[in-house]
Amino acid sequence: MNFEDNPAEAEYRAKVRAWIAANRPDMxxxxxxxxxxxxxxxxxxxxxxQHIKADAGYACLSWxxxxxxxxxxxxxxxxxxxxxxxxxxxFTYFMTGLHMLLPAMMEFSTDEASxxxxxxxxxxxxxxxxxxxxxxxxxxxxxxxxxxxxxGNDWVINxxxxxxxxxxxxxxxxxxxxxxxxVPKHKGLTAFWLDMKTPGVEVRPIMMMxxxxxxxxxxxxxxxxxxxxxxGEIGGGWKxxxxxxxxxxxxxxxxxxxxxxxxxKLAGQVPSFEGTALDDPTFREWLAxxxxxxxxxxxxxxxxxxxxxxxxxxxxxxxxxxxxxSGLGGNLSSQAVDILDHGGLIDDPAIALASGAFQHRxxxxxxxxxxxxxDEIMKNxxxxxxxxxxxxxxxxxxxxxRDIPRGR
Amino acid sequence: MNxxxxxxxxxxxxxxxxxxxxxxxxxxxxxVLDDPARGHDAALWARIGEQGWCGxxxxxxxxxxxxxxxxxxxxxxxxxxAVAPVPFASSVYLFAEALLIAGSEAxxxxxxPKVSTGExxxxxxxxxxAGVLVAERIATRFENGTLTGTKLPVTxxxxxxSAVVLAxxxxxxxxxxxxxxxxxxxxxxxxxxxxxxxxxxxxxxxPLASGNAREQLSRIHDRAAILLAFEALxxxxxxxxxxxxxxxxRYAFGRPIGSYQAIKHKLADVFVRNEVARANAYYGAWALxxxxxxxxxxxxxxxxxxxxxxxxxxxENIQTHxxxxxxxxxxxxxxxxxxxxxxLILGAPRVWKRHLADRLVARLAAEEVQ
Numbered sequence: 001m002n003f004e005d006n007p008a009e010a011e012y013r014a015k016v017r018a019w020i021a022a023n024r025p026d027m028x029x030x031x032x033x034x035x036x037x038x039x040x041x042x043x044x045x046x047x048x049x050q051h052i053k054a055d056a057g058y059a060c061l062s063w064x065x066x067x068x069x070x071x072x073x074x075x076x077x078x079x080x081x082x083x084x085x086x087x088x089x090x091f092t093y094f095m096t097g098l099h100m101l102l103p104a105m106m107e108f109s110t111d112e113a114s115x116x117x118x119x120x121x122x123x124x125x126x127x128x129x130x131x132x133x134x135x136x137x138x139x140x141x142x143x144x145x146x147x148x149x150x151x152g153n154d155w156v157i158n159x160x161x162x163x164x165x166x167x168x169x170x171x172x173x174x175x176x177x178x179x180x181x182x183v184p185k186h187k188g189l190t191a192f193w194l195d196m197k198t199p200g201v202e203v204r205p206i207m208m209m210x211x212x213x214x215x216x217x218x219x220x221x222x223x224x225x226x227x228x229x230x231x232g233e234i235g236g237g238w239k240x241x242x243x244x245x246x247x248x249x250x251x252x253x254x255x256x257x258x259x260x261x262x263x264x265k266l267a268g269q270v271p272s273f274e275g276t277a278l279d280d281p282t283f284r285e286w287l288a289x290x291x292x293x294x295x296x297x298x299x300x301x302x303x304x305x306x307x308x309x310x311x312x313x314x315x316x317x318x319x320x321x322x323x324x325x326s327g328l329g330g331n332l333s334s335q336a337v338d339i340l341d342h343g344g345l346i347d348d349p350a351i352a353l354a355s356g357a358f359q360h361r362x363x364x365x366x367x368x369x370x371x372x373x374x375d376e377i378m379k380n381x382x383x384x385x386x387x388x389x390x391x392x393x394x395x396x397x398x399x400x401x402r403d404i405p406r407g408r
Numbered sequence: 409m410n411x412x413x414x415x416x417x418x419x420x421x422x423x424x425x426x427x428x429x430x431x432x433x434x435x436x437x438x439x440v441l442d443d444p445a446r447g448h449d450a451a452l453w454a455r456i457g458e459q460g461w462c463g464x465x466x467x468x469x470x471x472x473x474x475x476x477x478x479x480x481x482x483x484x485x486x487x488x489x490a491v492a493p494v495p496f497a498s499s500v501y502l503f504a505e506a507l508l509i510a511g512s513e514a515x516x517x518x519x520x521p522k523v524s525t526g527e528x529x530x531x532x533x534x535x536x537x538a539g540v541l542v543a544e545r546i547a548t549r550f551e552n553g554t555l556t557g558t559k560l561p562v563t564x565x566x567x568x569x570s571a572v573v574l575a576x577x578x579x580x581x582x583x584x585x586x587x588x589x590x591x592x593x594x595x596x597x598x599x600x601x602x603x604x605x606x607x608x609x610x611x612x613x614x615p616l617a618s619g620n621a622r623e624q625l626s627r628i629h630d631r632a633a634i635l636l637a638f639e640a641l642x643x644x645x646x647x648x649x650x651x652x653x654x655x656x657x658r659y660a661f662g663r664p665i666g667s668y669q670a671i672k673h674k675l676a677d678v679f680v681r682n683e684v685a686r687a688n689a690y691y692g693a694w695a696l697x698x699x700x701x702x703x704x705x706x707x708x709x710x711x712x713x714x715x716x717x718x719x720x721x722x723x724e725n726i727q728t729h730x731x732x733x734x735x736x737x738x739x740x741x742x743x744x745x746x747x748x749x750x751x752l753i754l755g756a757p758r759v760w761k762r763h764l765a766d767r768l769v770a771r772l773a774a775e776e777v778q
Binding site: 001003006009075260261265285293295306324378380382387388390392393 | 766
């Protein structure tokens, strides 16, 4: 057990810390309304930063050079990511592509034209979105109904996807469709990638309860794509989904967003019975419980890293990190809003403490428990794949997909 | 960086698990439960002494193996998993650590070799009854080379040969077999860890080397908190495994109860709490072995998370077993009892949550000064 850098790691950390300080993106020219996720001006800053990182060999550090990476180690990549987070630089535009989809592309595709899409994404020139979920395929993620039918050397795709984060600005998407409805549901799926400008692709934003618009519906009508845009084998789509979702949970479980430091700072500014909320014993007791969970999220990411550095893949225990992270987001924002008392109601960034970040988080929190696999699905994964408990009896097992009862 | 035991440490831990599975099945704990006057199992204690485990982290200079604290954490995890009815924690994490922190060279040289072999059982006597332990409220007094006062409850107070005793004037070493000491066994929630009421009436005592007793006690508690967190983690893991195994075996409505989400999600929640405890305990092990400045905060986090995890795992193990789990005959209550024993000695979770918050706020303030 060692949570310290060895001399080589410490030297590397000092080097990247200095580099980040010297090259960090300048956000000062952004107007307040521009300085928020998904605004074109904000995205432009993120894109430039990604490009600068790629030129300096700090983007996708552990990926091979021919794929746009730097051929470094997982540890170096983790150190860079930690230092980037420490410097307060957190952009989400490239996460779907670089942390989830393109690793699967590299794992499952052997087509050079497809793999040629990887380096531009590393440089921040192209943004990717995921097209997996459907209106009737949420937790039942193999219940995909979007159909891909082979036509000569092409595939023709019809169906609807939903909850597609960033699809409104994405250049490319990775999609899973049903290529054979006559076999049981996990066996008839195939993965593809496509240009979001392909005729027949229509993106419609969905407004979330938080007022944000980053999620979308994507309608696919007679979308025609060549067979070389298939990722993996025909009928091998489920493997691609699993690989992607495992990467997603590992990324989500590593802990981003407001944390204990932010809530301590907030509490120190809020009057309580005597002194501030930070002096209140009930708050401090709550803080202790929050901290052990936040620490666990941080420390469990070191376990993932230890496994990776020994050449092992992150296992289903990553689901524990995702559960902790979604719970933390709700717990932290709920408590933060409460300690503000009446003032907790105010979410106007111009007058709310911390520019209303806690109120915004409070309205986002229900989504944290749903996106990237619901809390309930995470618990099923832990129970079945970590603890070895049996699955529930299933009526859709060994039944051709087209014969599975549908309901609404 | 490494979030794991090393291969050598794993080997030591596996060996300890096999050894304890052989010499300390739960029937050994049950023997003490059914005859609480014993307080511990002397034969098991002798076997553990032969292994040299008591001296795992004690420097070779004082007769120990000098292996290190991560190794001691590994042994603690296995002893906790075995719910071993032995005075290991009192003697090794508390008595020996108190001497290492506050003892003079002569005191260390005299006592530590005997602790290392297990021939001497030591303990710590700090609390004087119900309520939070506050050094200023301690009534035990040191006068003319003797101690006078009452300590209750003292874990392993019947079995111990010597104790480090907290008095108003500091920490003192007392021979519990000497004059001026009377002791009686006290029934507690966990009879597999015996306890006593110690009454000192002008009992000869020798001060530990001078120092600030409050700070020293706090350091002793922080270090022991990490080791006890590993005991709790081992117990919590085993309680979860027991519940899982039973859920696979027990059928209701025509299928294993472990196939119902009501059970699966409950046990997944237990797993998550155990993971939180594991992560914080591992960090504590690192802080302990490297004497890092983060030790105080890490100790509180390990303590708070492991107490919560073990209680949850132990009570849900009973619930998963249903009625049979509530019987004296079933083994479930060993974990339920031990979980509470571990979370009350050294102070209850609410005390450690307070330490944790104090230390966290102090750390953030220090970061901002930088």
